[in-house]
Amino acid sequence: MSNPETPAASGAPRIRPSSGAAYARIHGVGGYRPVRVIPNTEVLEWIDSSDEWIRSRSGIAERRWAGPEETVAEMSVQAAGKAIAQAGIAPERIGGVIVATVSHLKQTPAIATEIAQRLGCGTAPAFDISAACAGFGYGLSLADGMVRGGSAEYVLVIGVERLSDLTDVTDRSTAFIFGDGAGAAIVGPSDTPGIGKVIWGSDGSQKDVISQTQAWDTAFAKEDAVNGTGTEIKWPALRMEGQAVFRWAVWEMAKVAQQALDAAGITADQLGAFIPHQANMRITDAMIKKLQLPDSVPVARDITETGNTSAASIPLAMERMLESGEARSGDLALIIGFGAGLVYAATVVTLP
Numbered sequence: 405m406s407n408p409e410t411p412a413a414s415g416a417p418r419i420r421p422s423s424g425a426a427y428a429r430i431h432g433v434g435g436y437r438p439v440r441v442i443p444n445t446e447v448l449e450w451i452d453s454s455d456e457w458i459r460s461r462s463g464i465a466e467r468r469w470a471g472p473e474e475t476v477a478e479m480s481v482q483a484a485g486k487a488i489a490q491a492g493i494a495p496e497r498i499g500g501v502i503v504a505t506v507s508h509l510k511q512t513p514a515i516a517t518e519i520a521q522r523l524g525c526g527t528a529p530a531f532d533i534s535a536a537c538a539g540f541g542y543g544l545s546l547a548d549g550m551v552r553g554g555s556a557e558y559v560l561v562i563g564v565e566r567l568s569d570l571t572d573v574t575d576r577s578t579a580f581i582f583g584d585g586a587g588a589a590i591v592g593p594s595d596t597p598g599i600g601k602v603i604w605g606s607d608g609s610q611k612d613v614i615s616q617t618q619a620w621d622t623a624f625a626k627e628d629a630v631n632g633t634g635t636e637i638k639w640p641a642l643r644m645e646g647q648a649v650f651r652w653a654v655w656e657m658a659k660v661a662q663q664a665l666d667a668a669g670i671t672a673d674q675l676g677a678f679i680p681h682q683a684n685m686r687i688t689d690a691m692i693k694k695l696q697l698p699d700s701v702p703v704a705r706d707i708t709e710t711g712n713t714s715a716a717s718i719p720l721a722m723e724r725m726l727e728s729g730e731a732r733s734g735d736l737a738l739i740i741g742f743g744a745g746l747v748y749a750a751t752v753v754t755l756p
């Protein structure tokens with residue numbers, strides 16, 4: 405067995421350890437919602453459904469879809485600008501830019517570097533992560549570690565999606581669900597704990613439950629094969645086994661949320677807000693029951709007007725609750741994200 409003290413004891417040179425802030429918290433949050441609103445009536449032009457069915461099965465009344473100018477980078481810069489302003493810091497103090505997204509269609513380079521440069525974050529390390537609807541929680545966990553570990557003073561975490569680019573509008577099980585947008589948070593040093601232990605994980609055995617219909621190379625190979633024959637190749641899109649996702653979310657995610665509360669030493673009645681991933685209103689309601697959340701705790705229900713924006717959904721919902729006065733700065737919020745992978749991340753945070 406290796407002994408961690410051996411090198412120093414033997415007089416070997418010792419690496420000076422990195423150390424950072426005692427604790428981290430969220431200093432600012434901001435969101436960007438695309439201009440174009442897609443009401444359920446428009447979705448009914450694509451699929452055989454009804455406004456009543458969509459509302460009762462998902463809670464969604466409308467969603468926003470990005471226009472050509474509302475790129476992943478543009479929406480991110482807008483959202484991050486608001487988060488930076490709320491945090492009241494100069495962008496050059498940001499020592500890390502993490503962009504969680506599954507819908508930036510140009511794989512290289514990471515979109516985070518362009519965003520960091522446009523925001524004036526100097527030479528901050530900037531990278532993308534792919535953790536679907538848990539992306540914001542994954543980013544928060546990394547940022548918390550970076551601030552406390554001393555590799556950054558402030559970290560910008562962005563969740564951003566243009567899921568409309570990956571939506572098959574003829575697919576009845578997904579056409580009404582997804583939306584576009586960006587949400588951002590600044591994580592930085594704190595005198596008191598502002599981010600609890602992040603309970604995060606994955607289950608690759610369920611990798612096919614939510615996934616892209618086909619890989620890009622498969623789609624291009626098919627296109628080559630039919631070139632000139634007039635056969636139409638379907639653009640890759642997101643597909644989902646709705647009932648399997650629903651069951652997993654309701655049964656497993658309430659347990660994960662409870663673990664996050666327990667790890668933070670917080671009880672449900674001490675919460676000032678519950679901000680679950682905006683996947684489906686019925687999933688949210690089922691989790692509330694399983695967690696025995698008191699009626700007095702405000703719950704994010706942003707899905708009604710925003711749809712499911714994957715990595716962007718938690719920071720967008722957080723911003724809306726703070727702006728509307730439903731939740732207040734300093735309140736404790738339980739957040740939980742879950743989705744394709746399958747992946748999940750939950751924690752308790754102090755609201756900025």
Ligand SMILES: CC(C)(COP(=O)(O)OP(=O)(O)OC[C@H]1O[C@@H](n2cnc3c(N)ncnc32)[C@H](O)[C@@H]1OP(=O)(O)O)[C@@H](O)C(=O)NCCC(=O)NCCS
Nearest residue numbers: 452453454457461537576577646647649650683684742743
């Ligand atoms: C997608 C979802 C709303 C579908 O609801 P569901 O009750 O599972 O729907 P099913 O696919 O079992 O279909 C039930 C019925 O509704 C019908 N139906 C399916 N899609 C429909 C639509 N868009 N409009 C109207 N009817 C529809 C089906 O044909 C079926 O009819 P039948 O009973 O006559 O055969 C639901 O599974 C869900 O919310 N899953 C979780 C999705 C989610 O949160 N994803 C995000 C994870 S990050």
